[in-house]
Amino acid sequence: MKENTKIEDKSFRGLNLQLKQWGSEDPLQDVVRKALQKPRIFKDRRVMRSDYIPGNLPHRSEHIRRLGEILSPSLRLSRASNVFIYGKTGTGKTAVVKYVFNRFREAAELEGLPLQFTYINCRIAGTEYRVLAELCESIGVKVPFTGLSKAEVFNRFRSSLREKNTILITCLDEIDILVKNYGDNLLYELTRVNESFDTGGLNIVGVSNDLHFKELLDPRVLSSLSEEELVFHPYTAPELVDILMERATIAFYPGTVPEEVVKLCAALAAQEHGDARRAIDLLRVAAEIAERSGAHIVEEKHVRLAQNMIERGRIFEALSTLPLHSKLVLTTLYLLARNDIHNLTSGPLYETYREICSLLGIEPLSDRRVSTLISELDMLGVLKSEVVSLGRYGRTRRITIMTPLDEVQQVIESDELLKSLLNYKPIVKDKYSL
Ligand SMILES: Nc1ncnc2c1ncn2[C@@H]1O[C@H](COP(=O)(O)OP(=O)(O)OP(=O)(O)O)[C@@H](O)[C@H]1O
Ligand SMILES: [Mg+2]
Structure with missing residues (x-):
C-alpha cells in the first residue's frame, strides 16, 4: 500500500511539471488533470468486461458438473455425447462452456491426452466457410481466408481429424445464427463426421439463446446434436x-x-x-x-x-x-411527428414515404410491403398501429410513433443517407391527422 502511495505522489509531481509546460491555455490541461487525479473506484476494470471469465461461477456448479460429466468419456478417449445447451441471454451458457473447456484442457495437457478443445462463436465467425476454417485451424490445418470451396475445406478437416487420431471437442456458440443464415447442412455433415471413424472424432457442444431454434432443425440433426440437453434458467x-x-x-x-x-x-x-x-x-x-x-x-x-x-x-x-426501408418508414413518422402530425392513417404515411424515397432517389416498396414493415415495427414496439373505425367512412389503421423523437433523431443523424432529410418538412395536409 505504502509503495502505491509513493508511486502516485511521484506521478503527480511529474504531471504538475508537465502541465505547467503545456501552458494554462491548453484545452487539454483540465481534462488530463481531472482524469489522473480523480478518486478511483475501479481497481481492475477488466473484471467488469463481458469477455472476462471469472474463476468462480456462483449458482452454476450444477451445470458445470453436468457438462463435465457428459464430456468426461473424452478423458478416457471415448467419444462423449453431443450436447445442446439453451437458455435466455446472459444466463451463463458461454461462461460455463469456457470454464469447463479450460479445466478439461488443463487436465488433458497434464495427462498428455490427444484431446483438443475449441470454442467457435458462429455469429462472429459469420459464414459456414469461417466456421469450417476455424475447425481446421483448431487441429493445426491452415486454410486460406477465401479461395477454397466449402466441400474442400470440409474434406481437409475430416481427413486431418482422422490422420491425427485426436478427439476434437468443439463448442459452436450462437449456433442458431449459422442455421438461420445457411440452413442445417453443415451441422448435418458435422454430426456425421464420426461415422467413418474407429477412434477419435468430433464432439459438438451447441449453444443457443433462441428457444425456438430446435424447430429449424431437421429431426436427424436435432437428435444427433441433442443427445444430451442442458437448460439454463434465468x-x-x-x-x-x-x-x-x-x-x-x-x-x-x-x-x-x-x-x-x-x-x-x-x-x-x-x-x-x-x-x-x-x-x-x-x-x-x-x-x-x-x-x-x-x-x-x-x-x-x-x-x-x-x-x-x-x-x-x-x-x-x-x-x-433496421433494414433500409424500415428506417425510411421510421424517418417518415419522425418527420411528420416533428411537424406536429401524430396519429396519422396509413394512406398519408405511404404518400410521405414515397415522397421521401423520391427525394433520396430510392425505389419505394409497394403499399403492401410497407404495411408489413409497419406490422414488424409494431411488434418491436417502435410504433403502435391499430385499426380504428371511421363510422360510416369505414375502418382504417392509425399509426403512432412510440419511440422518443430525440432517440429516433440520433439514429437518423448517424445514417449517412438519411441525415440529409433531417430538416425536410413534409407537405402537410389536413387529412394527415385523425
Ligand atoms: N454464474 C455466474 N457467475 C459469474 N459471472 C457470470 C455468471 N453467469 C454469467 N456470468 C457473466 O455474465 C455475462 C454473461 O454471461 P454469458 O456470456 O455466459 O451469457 P450467455 O448465456 O452465453 O448469453 P448469450 O445467450 O447472450 O450469449 C458474462 O460476463 C459472464 O461472465
Ligand atoms: Mg453466450
Whole structure:
C-alpha cells in the first residue's frame, strides 16, 4: 500500500511539471488533470468486461458438473455425447462452456491426452466457410481466408481429424445464427463426421439463446446434436447479487460500491429476465459515471443514470440496424411527428414515404410491403398501429410513433443517407391527422 502511495505522489509531481509546460491555455490541461487525479473506484476494470471469465461461477456448479460429466468419456478417449445447451441471454451458457473447456484442457495437457478443445462463436465467425476454417485451424490445418470451396475445406478437416487420431471437442456458440443464415447442412455433415471413424472424432457442444431454434432443425440433426440437453434458467435477483458481489470485490476498491447499489443493479436486471450480463453492465456503467463525475462512492443515482444510458444504447442499436426501408418508414413518422402530425392513417404515411424515397432517389416498396414493415415495427414496439373505425367512412389503421423523437433523431443523424432529410418538412395536409 505504502509503495502505491509513493508511486502516485511521484506521478503527480511529474504531471504538475508537465502541465505547467503545456501552458494554462491548453484545452487539454483540465481534462488530463481531472482524469489522473480523480478518486478511483475501479481497481481492475477488466473484471467488469463481458469477455472476462471469472474463476468462480456462483449458482452454476450444477451445470458445470453436468457438462463435465457428459464430456468426461473424452478423458478416457471415448467419444462423449453431443450436447445442446439453451437458455435466455446472459444466463451463463458461454461462461460455463469456457470454464469447463479450460479445466478439461488443463487436465488433458497434464495427462498428455490427444484431446483438443475449441470454442467457435458462429455469429462472429459469420459464414459456414469461417466456421469450417476455424475447425481446421483448431487441429493445426491452415486454410486460406477465401479461395477454397466449402466441400474442400470440409474434406481437409475430416481427413486431418482422422490422420491425427485426436478427439476434437468443439463448442459452436450462437449456433442458431449459422442455421438461420445457411440452413442445417453443415451441422448435418458435422454430426456425421464420426461415422467413418474407429477412434477419435468430433464432439459438438451447441449453444443457443433462441428457444425456438430446435424447430429449424431437421429431426436427424436435432437428435444427433441433442443427445444430451442442458437448460439454463434465468438468474433470480438474490443469485445476481451473489454474482455481482463476487465481481465487485475484485473489480472495485473496498468501500466504493455499497451493498444497496449491488442489490439495485441485481433487482433491475432481474425485472427483465435475470440476465447476468445486464446486471454486470449496469454496475460497470454506474461505476464509470460515478468515477467520471468525481464521486468517491457509487450511488443509486449513478445506477439510474446508467440504466437510462444502457436503455438508450439498446434502442439506438436496435433502430440503427433496421433494414433500409424500415428506417425510411421510421424517418417518415419522425418527420411528420416533428411537424406536429401524430396519429396519422396509413394512406398519408405511404404518400410521405414515397415522397421521401423520391427525394433520396430510392425505389419505394409497394403499399403492401410497407404495411408489413409497419406490422414488424409494431411488434418491436417502435410504433403502435391499430385499426380504428371511421363510422360510416369505414375502418382504417392509425399509426403512432412510440419511440422518443430525440432517440429516433440520433439514429437518423448517424445514417449517412438519411441525415440529409433531417430538416425536410413534409407537405402537410389536413387529412394527415385523425
Ligand atoms: N454464474 C455466474 N457467475 C459469474 N459471472 C457470470 C455468471 N453467469 C454469467 N456470468 C457473466 O455474465 C455475462 C454473461 O454471461 P454469458 O456470456 O455466459 O451469457 P450467455 O448465456 O452465453 O448469453 P448469450 O445467450 O447472450 O450469449 C458474462 O460476463 C459472464 O461472465
Ligand atoms: Mg453466450
